[in-house]
Amino acid sequence: MTMKSSTRQIDGVTIVDLSGRITLGEGSTMLRDIVRDLITKGNKRILLNLGDVTYIDSSGIGELVSAFTTVRNGGGELKLLNLTKKVHDLLQITKLYTVFDIKDDEAVAIQSFAK
Amino acid sequence: MTAKRVVHRLDSTLESVNQAEQKASEIATASGFDEEVVHRIEMAVREAAVNAVYHGNAYDPNKKVTLQFERTPDALIITISDEGRGLDPADIPDPLSPENLLKPSGRGIFLIRSFMDEVRIRQLHPGTEVTLIKHRTNTEGSKEEPK
Numbered sequence A: 001m002t003m004k005s006s007t008r009q010i011d012g013v014t015i016v017d018l019s020g021r022i023t024l025g026e027g028s029t030m031l032r033d034i035v036r037d038l039i040t041k042g043n044k045r046i047l048l049n050l051g052d053v054t055y056i057d058s059s060g061i062g063e064l065v066s067a068f069t070t071v072r073n074g075g076g077e078l079k080l081l082n083l084t085k086k087v088h089d090l091l092q093i094t095k096l097y098t099v100f101d102i103k104d105d106e107a108v109a110i111q112s113f114a115k
Numbered sequence B: 001m002t003a004k005r006v007v008h009r010l011d012s013t014l015e016s017v018n019q020a021e022q023k024a025s026e027i028a029t030a031s032g033f034d035e036e037v038v039h040r041i042e043m044a045v046r047e048a049a050v051n052a053v054y055h056g057n058a059y060d061p062n063k064k065v066t067l068q069f070e071r072t073p074d075a076l077i078i079t080i081s082d083e084g085r086g087l088d089p090a091d092i093p094d095p096l097s098p099e100n101l102l103k104p105s106g107r108g109i110f111l112i113r114s115f116m117d118e119v120r121i122r123q124l125h126p127g128t129e130v131t132l133i134k135h136r137t138n139t140e141g142s143k144e145e146p147k
Helices: A026-040 A058-073 A085-093 A106-112 B014-030 B035-056 B108-115
Strands: A004-010 A013-022 A045-056 A077-081 B004-011 B064-071 B075-081 B118-123 B128-135
Touching: A004 A026, A013 A026, A013 A058, A013 A106, A026 A058, A045 A058, A045 A085, A045 A106, A058 A077, A058 B035, A077 A106, A085 B108, B004 B014, B014 B035, B014 B064, B014 B075, B035 B064, B035 B075, B035 B108, B035 B128, B108 B118
Parallel strands: A013 A045, A045 A077
Antiparallel strands: A004 A013, B004 B064, B064 B075, B075 B128, B118 B128
16 A cells, blocks of 8 residues: 555644555655645644554655654654554664654644644 | 475566565465564565665666575575675664764664564675574464465
8 A cells, every 4th residue: 555645734733644655665755745845835833644654664764754854954843643553663663752752642732833 | 394495586676675575474474473573574574675676786677686585493584685786784874873863764774683583694796685584483383375
């Protein structure tokens, strides 16, 4: 299953609902394009909902890191929502769990962004 | 159970990476590993296949990736080799060090080592051979043959 995405706005936060695989090739490239497009359009508060992401490889992890640093360098915030156990374990193994701001409740996540 | 060996010769394409992952999943499942271990094996194989196709053979249509699965009574042994310029494990930076933590790449070999019981990297001149070993525990029994 390739990656799919949809975007919605709540209280000035752009929520990107991702599903499927974020792997080398289509998935990681698609994520890069989504984040670049959001930044270009001035969206600086981004919440990536990974609840339906079934698989992520090192390329996908790299793309999450790139998205995080790109948004941060532009003065914005990027947070992660609803990690599956597989993604959670990967971020722990790679020590990225301490880098990302990770939430498991959407409303709490939205409130946590700087106003 | 006697040792059983299957060898695949794959093109240097992204499709081959997906094939390698799929075959690893089938064989690990048939070897009796539980779902979580199967995921770790298929992911380690995917990362090794990415290295072979992308970093090793650089998508060169004239170069092949060899993928071998060997099921022994004690372990599942997977060997992935390419025909590229070679990889020196000493040159691989530690992705957990603070200066590398936010780099977008460099986690493949680290993940392979995290997910497998043993990992051996050998230079082939030309190319690199990576051997991945997952030991069986007593609770794991072999199931049907993968197709």
